[in-house]
Amino acid sequence: MADTFIDCRINGKKVFSGKNAFYIYETFGFPIELTCEMAAEKGIHVFTEKPPVISWDEWERLQKAGEKVRIGVCVQNRYNPNNEKAMAILASGEMGSVKGARACVFWDRGKYYYASGDWRGKWATEGGGALINQSVHTLDLLLLFLGKPDIVSCHMANRRLQGIIEVEDTVEAYLQSGEKRGIFFATNAYAGNAPVMIEIVTEKGTLHLEDDWLDIKKEGKTEHLTFEMPTPMGKGYWGSGHFACIQDYYRCMEQGIPFRNDLQGVKTTVETMLTMYEQGRKTI
Numbered sequence: 186m187a188d189t190f191i192d193c194r195i196n197g198k199k200v201f202s203g204k205n206a207f208y209i210y211e212t213f214g215f216p217i218e219l220t221c222e223m224a225a226e227k228g229i230h231v232f233t234e235k236p237p238v239i240s241w242d243e244w245e246r247l248q249k250a251g252e253k254v255r256i257g258v259c260v261q262n263r264y265n266p267n268n269e270k271a272m273a274i275l276a277s278g279e280m281g282s283v284k285g286a287r288a289c290v291f292w293d294r295g296k297y298y299y300a301s302g303d304w305r306g307k308w309a310t311e312g313g314g315a316l317i318n319q320s321v322h323t324l325d326l327l328l329l330f331l332g333k334p335d336i337v338s339c340h341m342a343n344r345r346l347q348g349i350i351e352v353e354d355t356v357e358a359y360l361q362s363g364e365k366r367g368i369f370f371a372t373n374a375y376a377g378n379a380p381v382m383i384e385i386v387t388e389k390g391t392l393h394l395e396d397d398w399l400d401i402k403k404e405g406k407t408e409h410l411t412f413e414m415p416t417p418m419g420k421g422y423w424g425s426g427h428f429a430c431i432q433d434y435y436r437c438m439e440q441g442i443p444f445r446n447d448l449q450g451v452k453t454t455v456e457t458m459l460t461m462y463e464q465g466r467k468t469i
Contacts, residue, residue, distance in 0.1 A: 218243040221250035230255040232434050236321055237451065239312025241459055251448045257434040258451045262322045263329065264426030264433070266412035267399040271385065271392050272329065280403065281388025283365055288327040290320040290371035291379040296349045306350030313462055314352035316341070320371035323381050325454040327360070327367055330385050333453045336361035341465030345374040353469055358461055 218238060224231045231250075237258050238244040250256065262268060274280055294315075304310035311318060328334070337360055341353035354374050360367035385392040390403035401408040415425045430446065437444040444450070 218246040218250065221247055221254070221256055225250040225253040228254060230257075230438060232257040232259065232431065234259050236312065236317050236458065237448075237455060238459075239317065244455060244459065248448055255438065255444065256448050257437075257444050258446050258448070259427065259430055260322060260325050260446050260451060260454070261426035261430040262326055263446065264429035266414065267394050267397060267410070268326060270399055270410065270412070271394060274392065274401065275330065275385070275387070280390055280392070280401075283330060284386045284388060285366040285368075286327055286330045286383065286385040287368040288323045288370070288381070288383045290315075290323050290381050291375040291377075292319055292371075292373050293375050293377055294319065294354070294373035296346060299346070299350050306346070306352055308351050308466075311352060314343075314350060315354050315371050315373045316356045316458060316461060316465075319373060320356070321454070321458055323371065323383065324369060324458060325451070326383055327369055328453050328457060330383070331360060331365050331367045332362040334360040334362045334367070334457060337457060337460045337464070339461040339464040340468045341461075343469055344372070353465060356461065356465060358465075360457070 221231050221233070231254060233256065235258060237256075238247055247256065275283060292315075299306040306314060316324070337358065339356065339358040342355045343350065343353055344355050346354050355372040356370070358369040360369060380395045383394045390401065393400040393402065397414045398409060398411045401410065415428060434444055434446070
């Protein structure tokens with residue numbers, strides 16, 4: 186069996202054996218912090234799906250493993266062309282400083298979805314619901330626009346699936362970073378899967394993002410930009426930035442340069458999410 190493994194290579198250079206790659210891949214469902222600790226012992230770098238952790242203890246252990254090897258996290262929506270364009274516009278200063286932002290997720294996840302896996306809908310195995318699973322990518326983008334929040338005020342509820350799941354199907358939060366104010370709302374209790382919406386208010390106008398487009402509103406005029414999105418790797422609602430994110434990780438590994446989605450790069454998102462759960466679990 187071992188002879189059938191194909192070595193993992195970058196530009197023809199062996200990175201690690203196919204056998205090791207297989208064993209690391211096969212840790213799916215295994216605690217990620219333990220997976221990374223095992224990889225760190227072997228000097229094997231790790232690229233992991235979100236969420237990288239479901240508790241503060243796991244986060245501490247993961248960061249310690251990250252001191253020995255490079256750990257990247259798949260926050261693929263950062264690579265969506267409209268999101269990257271919005272970040273570039275804000276970085277240019279042409280819209281002035283950010284005053285605040287809001288983000289909304291209205292999706293549908295019912296009892297059959299949660300029955301499809303024993304781990305779903307449980308605090309011990311999923312770590313949460315609508316936030317950690319369906320909308321953490323949206324929270325990640327919101328925080329890229331706002332920055333690390335000084336104030337986090339969160340409420341969670343199980344509106345629709347009481348008696349079916351332990352976790353939240355609805356979450357709302359107020360996030361303040363300096364003078365910038367953010368509003369976050371996500372629910373799995375809607376009747377369908379609506380496009381995710383993000384709006385950024387600046388000194389000189391607003392940026393509005395949905396699907397594959399971006400509206401730039403400034404001086405009473407609206408410029409509507411649409412973007413060609415890459416073909417999604419899997420279900421459409423997973424997003425279309427996976428290939429770019431994974432490719433960027435290997436490029437950074439090969440060139441020995443920082444990866445923007447390493448543990449430091451996702452620190453604000455992970456710690457804000459965990460803080461939201463500290464508060465929100467008390468309200469369910």
